[in-house]
Amino acid sequence: MNKSIEILRKLKQRQLIALLSPVQAGDCLQVYTALAPLGIVLEIAFRTQAALDGIKTVLEADQNALILAGTVMTVDQAREAVKSGVAGVVSADYVPEVVEYCVKKDIMCVPGGLSDVGKQLAFKSKVLKCSFSELFQLYPQQWIYKLFPAITPQTAFYEISKTWQGPYKDLMVIYTGGISLSNLPKLVQNDPRGIFCGSALTKDFSHPDKLIEEAHRWIEVVDKYKQK
Numbered sequence: 001m002n003k004s005i006e007i008l009r010k011l012k013q014r015q016l017i018a019l020l021s022p023v024q025a026g027d028c029l030q031v032y033t034a035l036a037p038l039g040i041v042l043e044i045a046f047r048t049q050a051a052l053d054g055i056k057t058v059l060e061a062d063q064n065a066l067i068l069a070g071t072v073m074t075v076d077q078a079r080e081a082v083k084s085g086v087a088g089v090v091s092a093d094y095v096p097e098v099v100e101y102c103v104k105k106d107i108m109c110v111p112g113g114l115s116d117v118g119k120q121l122a123f124k125s126k127v128l129k130c131s132f133s134e135l136f137q138l139y140p141q142q143w144i145y146k147l148f149p150a151i152t153p154q155t156a157f158y159e160i161s162k163t164w165q166g167p168y169k170d171l172m173v174i175y176t177g178g179i180s181l182s183n184l185p186k187l188v189q190n191d192p193r194g195i196f197c198g199s200a201l202t203k204d205f206s207h208p209d210k211l212i213e214e215a216h217r218w219i220e221v222v223d224k225y226k227q228k
Contacts, residue, residue, distance in 0.1 A: 003087035004108035004141040007041060007066040008172075014039035015188075015222050017174065017197035018215070019070060020054075020205060021047040027205055028054030029061055034208045036065070038215050043090060043197060045070040046077050052084065059085045068110075075101050082107050088141070090174070092148060094120050103127045103142060110174060112146030114157055117164050117171070120145065136170065143170070146197075149177025150187065161191055181217055188225035196222065 011017070018040050022028050027050070032042045044054050044067060051069070058065050069081035070090045078089050078098045088108030091098055094116040102109035103124050111120045124142045125135045136143045150158045161173045175187055176197035187196055201218055204210035 001064065002106070003066055003085070004106065007068070007087035007108065008141045008144075010039060010041055010066055011172070011195050012193075014041070014219070015193075015195050015226065016040045016201070016215075016218055017043050017068065017176075017195060018201040019043045019045060019176065019197050019199040020202045021045045021199065022050040022054040023048065024050050025053035025057045029057050030208065031202055031205045031211065032058045032062075032065060032067065034211050035215055036062075038212070038219065040201070040215055040219075041066060041068060043068040043070040046073070046081075047071050052080055055081060055084045055086060072098060074098070078102055090146060096123055099123055100127055108141040108144065110144050110146050112148040112174075112176070114147070114149075114160060117145045117168065121168060132168075143168075144172040144174065146174040146176060150175040151178030151183060153178075158187055158190055161194070165191075181214070181221065184218065184221045185225050188222055192226040 018035055020031050028044050044051050058067055066087045068088045068090050069086045072078050072089045072091050073095055075097045078101050081089055082105050089102050090110040091112055093113050094111040099109050099120060125132055147161055158175055165171050174195040174197055179196055179198040180200045204214055
């Protein structure tokens with residue numbers, strides 16, 4: 001099983017990512033166990049020392065788990081995440097060394113920011129020795145970028161994605177940063193095929209019942225507005 005291809009399919013189906021910065025490794029398994037049956041992908045952020053152990057804990061419990069390693073900013077972090085068995089690697093910026101490592105390992109790599117979308121696609125094409133059209137057709141798991149931050153207290157950046165999807169047709173965009181249940185409707189309406197990632201989705205991670213209730217609210221919003 002190519003996990004990167006499988007997680008791409010899963011992302012397209014549910015369009016939601018739950019971002020978790022774990023306090024302890026067990027937090028990751030608790031959130032994964034609650035959200036996986038709902039089709040929501042878990043992204044475990046390398047913001048805490050518990051992240052790597054959390055990833056390992058989930059994959060030891062379920063070797064077929066499809067999870068993302070987030071906030072990966074160094075090759076060492078990428079190497080550890082890929083070795084552990086993640087399906088994809090997400091960064092807060094475009095770090096060429098991380099992209100090169102992941103692409104060579106045939107792992108979905110999602111750089112992020114408000115620019116560099118073309119640069120990272122061009123670099124992926126160079127590493128894979130293919131054209132843009134071949135990258136899209138042969139490696140759809142790499143035809144992706146993270147718009148970060150999508151929303152700040154001062155400015156909303158999420159509409160930038162429309163300018164990207166002109167020259168880079170069918171680019172999959174992951175929106176993250178400032179996303180909440182209250183602003184999710186306008187984000188989905190802006191890009192009905194987008195993927196929406198939020199730490200707000202895991203705010204009640206220590207209470208599985210509340211976590212699942214919140215997840216259902218997010219799912220209802222996406223299902224309602226993605227059809228329009």
